[in-house]
Each structure stands twice: as C-alpha cells, then as structure tokens.
Amino acid sequence: MSLVIFYILGAAILIAALLVVTLRNIFHSALFLVATFFLVAGIYVMLSAEFLAAVQVLIYVGAVTVLILFAIMLTHNIFAKAVRQVNEQVLPAIIIAGLLLAISIFTIVRTFGDAPQKSENRGSWTATFDTEKLPQESDLYGWSARLQDEDGKDYSAYGSFRVVDEAARLGPGTKLKSGNGAGNGYIISSNAGFSSLDTIFSRGQNIYFMIWSEDVDYRLISNAEWHIFNADWDEEEPWRLLSSISDEDIVTIQLSNSNSESIGRLLMSTFVLPFEVVSVLLLAALMGAIIIARKDD
Amino acid sequence: MPGLSHYLILAAALFCIGIFGLLTRRNAVGVLMSIELMFNAVNINFVAFSRFLSPDALSGQIFAIFIITIAAAEAAVGLAIVILIYRNFRGIEVDKINFMKW
Numbered sequence: 048m049s050l051v052i053f054y055i056l057g058a059a060i061l062i063a064a065l066l067v068v069t070l071r072n073i074f075h076s077a078l079f080l081v082a083t084f085f086l087v088a089g090i091y092v093m094l095s096a097e098f099l100a101a102v103q104v105l106i107y108v109g110a111v112t113v114l115i116l117f118a119i120m121l122t123h124n125i126f127a128k129a130v131r132q133v134n135e136q137v138l139p140a141i142i143i144a145g146l147l148l149a150i151s152i153f154t155i156v157r158t159f160g161d162a163p164q165k166s167e168n169r170g171s172w173t174a175t176f177d178t179e180k181l182p183q184e185s186d187l188y189g190w191s192a193r194l195q196d197e198d199g200k201d202y203s204a205y206g207s208f209r210v211v212d213e214a215a216r217l218g219p220g221t222k223l224k225s226g227n228g229a230g231n232g233y234i235i236s237s238n239a240g241f242s243s244l245d246t247i248f249s250r251g252q253n254i255y256f257m258i259w260s261e262d263v264d265y266r267l268i269s270n271a272e273w274h275i276f277n278a279d280w281d282e283e284e285p286w287r288l289l290s291s292i293s294d295e296d297i298v299t300i301q302l303s304n305s306n307s308e309s310i311g312r313l314l315m316s317t318f319v320l321p322f323e324v325v326s327v328l329l330l331a332a333l334m335g336a337i338i339i340a341r342k343d344d
Numbered sequence: 345m346p347g348l349s350h351y352l353i354l355a356a357a358l359f360c361i362g363i364f365g366l367l368t369r370r371n372a373v374g375v376l377m378s379i380e381l382m383f384n385a386v387n388i389n390f391v392a393f394s395r396f397l398s399p400d401a402l403s404g405q406i407f408a409i410f411i412i413t414i415a416a417a418e419a420a421v422g423l424a425i426v427i428l429i430y431r432n433f434r435g436i437e438v439d440k441i442n443f444m445k446w
Contacts, residue, residue, distance in 0.1 A: 053346040057354045064358055064381050068365030073374055080377050087384045094351070094395045096405050106412050111380060111419045118373050118423040122430040133368045134439050140367035144360040151356035159349040309402055318406050325413045332417030336424035
C-alpha cells in the first residue's frame with residue numbers, strides 16, 4: 048500500500064519537476080515548483096518526518112515560492128513576446144544529467160539494493176523522573192514500563208539505574224559507571240533496546256528514559272505505565288515496588304511519537320550552536336538582500 | 345513498503361532534473377528554481393538516510409532543516425541579485441550577462 052503511494056508521489060514529483068525545468072512560461076514553472084514542494088512534503092510524511100514536512104510547506108511553499116513569484120513579476124514581463132527560454136546546451140545537458148542519473152542509480156542499487164531494511168514500526172517511549180522524589184535509603188533503583196497497544200497487547204520493559212549524591216558522582220562513585228551493569232534494560236520482544244542518557248544520576252537530576260523497539264508500531268501504543276523499584280538485596284524479593292512513587296511523581300510520561308519534540312530537544316541541546324549560527328546567517332542574508340536590491344540614490 | 349534505495353533513486357532523479365534545468369535555463373529565476381529542486385533532492389536523501397540507517401538519531405532531519413534555512417537565505421540573496429541585474433541590464437538572460445567573462 049505505502050509502496051503504491053510512494054510510486055504515485057514519486058511520479059508526480061518527477062513530472063512536476065520536469066515541467067518546472069521545461070515549461071516555456073516561467074510563471075507556470077513557478078506554479079509547478081509549488082506542486083513539487085508540496086509533494087516532497089508528502090515524501091517527508093512517508094519518512095515519518097512530520098515536522099520537516101510542516102517546515103517544508105511553511106518555508107518552501109510559503110516563503111521561497113512567494114519570493115520567486117515576486118522576482119518573476121519584478122523582472123519579467125510575462126505578457127511580452129516569448130523569449131527563448133533555453134540556451135543551446137540542451138543536448139549536452141540531457142547527456143550530463145542522464146549520465147549522472149545512470150551512475151547514481153547504478154551506485155545506489157549496488158550499495159543499497161539488497162541491504163536489509165529496518166522495520167517501519169520503530170518507535171520510542173520516554174519518561175522523565177525527578178530523582179528528588181526517590182527515597183534515599185538505597186542508591187540502586189529498578190524501573191519497569193508496561194506499554195499497551197490498542198489491541199490490548201502488552202509489552203514490558205525493565206532496567207536499572209543508580210542515583211548518587213553529586214559528591215559521590217564526581218568522586219570515587221563515578222567508577223561505578225563502568226563497573227556495574229546499571230542502565231541495561233530491554234523491552235520483551237526481539238530487536239529492541241533501552242537507552243537513557245546516563246545510567247548514574249545525581250540526586251535532583253531528572254532522568255530521561257527512552258525505550259525503543261523495532262517490533263512495536265508506536266502509533267498503536269495507547270497506554271504506558273511506569274514503575275520505580277527500590278533495590279533491597281533481599282533474597283526473597285530483591286526488588287521492592289516503591290509505594291511512595293505515585294503517578295504524579297513521574298514528571299512526564301510521553302509516547303514520543305511526536306517528531307517535533309525530539310527535533311526540538313536536539314536543536315536545543317546537541318545542535319544549539321549550529322542553530323544560532325544559522326539564525327545569524329539568515330539575518331545577514333536578510334540585510335544583504337535588502338542592501339543589494341535597494342535603489343542607489 | 346518502499347526501501348531506502350527507492351527514496352535514493354527518487355532523489356537522484358530529482359537532482360538530475362535540477363541539473364538539467366540549471367544547465368539549460370536562460371532565465372536567471374529559472375536557474376534559481378532548478379537549484380531549489382536540487383536542494384529538495386538532497387533533503388530527501390538526508391531524511392531517507394536518517395530514517396533508514398539511524399532512526400533514533402534525528403541528525404539527518406536536523407541537517408535538512410539547516411539546508412532549508414540556507415536555501416531560504418540563498419533564495420533571498422539570489423533573487424535580490426536577479427533584481428539588481430534586471431535593473432542594470434534590462435534582462436535576466438544569464439547568457440547575456442557575460443561582461444565579467446575574460
């Protein structure tokens with residue numbers, strides 16, 4: 048099904064793009080450029096990049112095309128007698144573009160043609176805990192999560208983590224990080240894993256958990272339940288459910304199927320410097336465009 | 345379900361169409377439009393690689409966002425230049441603007 052949609056979208060993109068580069072009337076070309084941008088946004092949705100699809104529509108369809116249409120209106124009298132729109136390089140251009148396409152397709156098929164594809168249904172769930180709320184009698188904690196999909200099918204995940212005082216964390220306690228197996232966990236289903244930003248936390252730090260799975264369609268997950276355990280090292284029942292941890296103590300539980308949230312997190316953490324640099328560049332381009340296009344007095 | 349190579353081939357085709365337009369268009373605005381097509385092809389590549397090769401790290405999508413930003417800046421500056429050229433040459437046919445050719 049999605050393959051059919053892909054082929055329809057792809058064919059529409061290529062046809063629209065061909066019309067962009069071949070139509071005589073540059074204004075019509077610009078309108079087909081809008082169509083191409085819209086259809087590419089559809090491709091982004093197929094690749095589960097919803098935020099990017101929205102950005103594509105806002106910036107390309109909304110801003111860039113309007114700029115292009117403005118430039119066409121300001122520079123070209125579309126009612127004048129038709130000027131030749133293509134130069135004498137059509138044949139070499141066809142040869143070059145065709146050759147490049149052939150080489151690209153050859154390389155792609157050779158490199159990725161029989162590559163095993165990862166499943167479509169990957170998803171992740173996150174939960175954040177405030178470690179201040181954990182009782183301090185022990186520093187080792189366990190967690191478990193139960194996820195339920197719309198059909199009532201259950202998935203569970205578990206793992207452990209350690210919370211230490213800041214002094215211990217910076218001091219000898221940091222050795223624990225490499226020594227113990229804390230932070231491991233997995234969802235009970237094949238091809239799945241658990242990750243968290245860290246496995247040892249300072250008291251007062253928020254813990255950010257993420258479970259991911261290749262087998263579970265995250266769009267179907269309707270319910271997630273998280274529990275925190277305290278390690279007692281009791282032979283009978285080593286892990287004791289902390290009754291003091293109630294649902295309200297868990298700061299956020301989210302089914303992280305929101306692509307925009309993950310992108311927001313990344314933009315404000317790992318990519319914050321490029322983000323700021325790009326904003327400065329955008330400002331510079333804005334001022335540059337105004338200065339270039341301004342009439343000389 | 346379309347695989348990685350489907351998206352890559354689509355992007356390659358879109359890129360080559362952009363190259364064709366870039367080489368053949370006489371109108372400077374048409375050239376800029378072709379460049380936008382190529383930007384889109386590159387973005388599809390980034391998102392497809394991000395989706396299929398490392399779905400947990402969204403770096404590819406972040407890069408695509410940066411490319412979209414750069415493309416917007418490029419369009420603004422490029423079109424300002426086009427308007428300036430139009431004002432000085434009364435035309436934006438790129439093969440006529442050759443006074444800097446040696």
